[in-house]
Amino acid sequence: MIIVKNKFIPFGKYDAMNVFGIIFAKKELTKVLANHEAIHTAQMKELLYVGFYVWYIVEWIIKLIKYRNNFKAYKAISFEREAYSSQENLSYLEGRKRYVWLRFLRLKN
Numbered sequence: 001m002i003i004v005k006n007k008f009i010p011f012g013k014y015d016a017m018n019v020f021g022i023i024f025a026k027k028e029l030t031k032v033l034a035n036h037e038a039i040h041t042a043q044m045k046e047l048l049y050v051g052f053y054v055w056y057i058v059e060w061i062i063k064l065i066k067y068r069n070n071f072k073a074y075k076a077i078s079f080e081r082e083a084y085s086s087q088e089n090l091s092y093l094e095g096r097k098r099y100v101w102l103r104f105l106r107l108k109n
């Protein structure tokens with residue numbers, strides 16, 4: 001995993017941002033945050049990277065319309081829900097099945 005530490009990316013309050021498998025971070029990553037971003041990289045590979053971003057943006061827009069709150073919309077995205085639910089399990093990726101994020105795709109949340 002390539003990690004680029006800098007002051008500019010990610011924007012806002014976020015500590016890290018994964019762009020095509022390259023992690024941009026404002027500070028040293030914890031093991032939990034590194035695992036969170038590694039889960040996103042696995043998701044990206046499943047959707048051939050570009051598909052991940054298209055899906056992410058479309059889902060975020062739908063959730064933004066529903067919640068009318070950027071942070072709530074972000075936390076409700078299926079990719080984020082999978083990553084947050086498993087980020088503390090540092091061996092999660094070893095047994096992760098493909099397309100698990102689909103289980104987190106429900107309109108109720």
